[in-house]
Amino acid sequence: MTACTGKRELNKAKKRAEIVEVATRSFFGRGYGATSMSAIADELGGSKATLWAHFSSKEDLFAAVVDNKVETFSQDVDEVLTGQVFSFPALRRACLRFLDCLLRENSVQLFRLVVSEGERFPEINEMFYERGPFKFRACVTSFFETRFSHEEAERLTLMTVSAMIGYRSDVLMRPERPTLRDREAFVDMMIGLIDWPRALPSEALPA
Template sequence: MSIENCTIQYMMTEKCGVGKRELNKARKRAEIVQVAASMFLEQGYAATTMSAIADTLGGSKATLWAHFSSKEDVFSAVLDRHVDTFSRSIDEVLTGQTFSVPALRRACLRFIDCLLRESSILLYRMVMSEGDRFPELREAFYTRGPIKLRTRVAGFFATVFDDDDAHALTQLMVAAVTGYRSDLIMKPDRSGVDHEAFVDTMLRHIAWPEPRSNA
């Protein structure tokens, strides 16, 4: 959540009885997360310390510690902000939708667009490069990101297919799209890349299971 969105949200809740103190607390937390996100993505997880975050924010270090008890907590908040933005983009094409190939096509294209955002690529590279040294980094990323996304996609498939088929299709789709992303970020030249052609080819080659009898 950006500082601006946080401010708007809490200004609205203030009208319902939330005081200025709570508003200021939420704004400061959003500011910390925004600063920390930039530092993590630019410098990496290991190089970003609580002291460095506090120094960049300015003011008392006690303020940072009042909001977060550790670097892991700060990073989790950064992940949550990223995943919330990511999820809203995906939910726009999945929420309230019953499975259909055209709806899945739109979701896949939106998924690819989100994965290829600069912030998503930087986050992915950081987790891959530092995850072995910091297992908590990889665990936080997986539980707050991919698992949440898979749950949403599986729910979309489950509107038509049984649970086992829905989970199998989710695994197939996520593996194909994230594999496509990994291949693209390795390419020295992405000119001429056609996301729609990739998605259409993928969908054309899926052997769709039988829908549930009551679907």
Template sequence: MGEKTGKRELNKAKKRAEIVAIASRWFCEHGYGATSMSAIADELGGSKTTLWSHFSSKEELFVAVVDWQVECFAQDLERTLDINHFSTSTLRKLCLRLIQQLIDSSASPLYRLVVSEGERFPEIVEAYFRLGPARLRSRIHRFFATHFEEPDASELSRLVITALVGFRSEVLVNPIRPKTSDREHFVDMLIARLRLDGIEPAGH
């Protein structure tokens, strides 16, 4: 009985992942407004009841897409932060990896979608911010908090996220893609401007 239940749950999880992958492509390629549950169900194949048994609305499905992409993003971030204590070299590595993720991964089409359709569908803005930027800032904050006192850790995390997202926004409207050296120069300039040597570490 337990083996059958386990297999059933595994198949259910696989089907859910398949739905989320299809929906992710539809949202990014066609936009939130132009994507329908019926279109996703048609591509999924089989009974439309299958889709509705996993997700009761398009908004719920969008939240699952964002959560899935953010989880992939977060796993990569954790590998970058394999040393969970602050150092300037780890911060540099972190910033360069975040820029690569923000520009080159599936995060970029999703960001475009939220910016372009967020005014018409404010619910996707709330979901995207709660699951994406807010969680990312919280993780960066914990990284800074291993070395700096509050409110310095909070302010540093806000400045770093704002700078990197701003860099991504500039890249998206610039027809010339930044070279690796451009990214490195930006990150080195950012770290220098943070003036970390002038901030008292925690415990002092």
């Protein structure tokens, strides 16, 4: 009985992943507004009831696409932030990893989709922000809080994240992508221009 249940759950997970993959291509290729549940069901080639059994709406399906893309992004960034105590080398590594993730094709496609259709469909703006940027900013703030007050950590998060997202937007308008050396130069310049607050005394730092 357990083996049958396990196989059934595995098949269900595989079907869900297949649906998310097809939906991703549709959202990125056609846009959010032009994508329909019926079209996705037709592309899957199965019963529409199967699609609806996994996802109750297009919004629910889009959320799964965002979660899928954000998970990989988060794993890469968390690797250089989670459990780290603030230092300039650690910040530099995190910023470079963040830029690398931001400039990956999947990240760029998702960003362009949200920006282009977020005004018409504000629900996808909120969905994307809560699942991606909001969680990432909280992670960055926690990193800064290992050396600065909560208020200063929030200010530093706003400055660094905004600078890197702005850099990504600038890059997307260029005919050529920046090299690793270009990205390193930007990160070094950004860190050098920040008005760094006084760090908390060592006795106030978390153990």
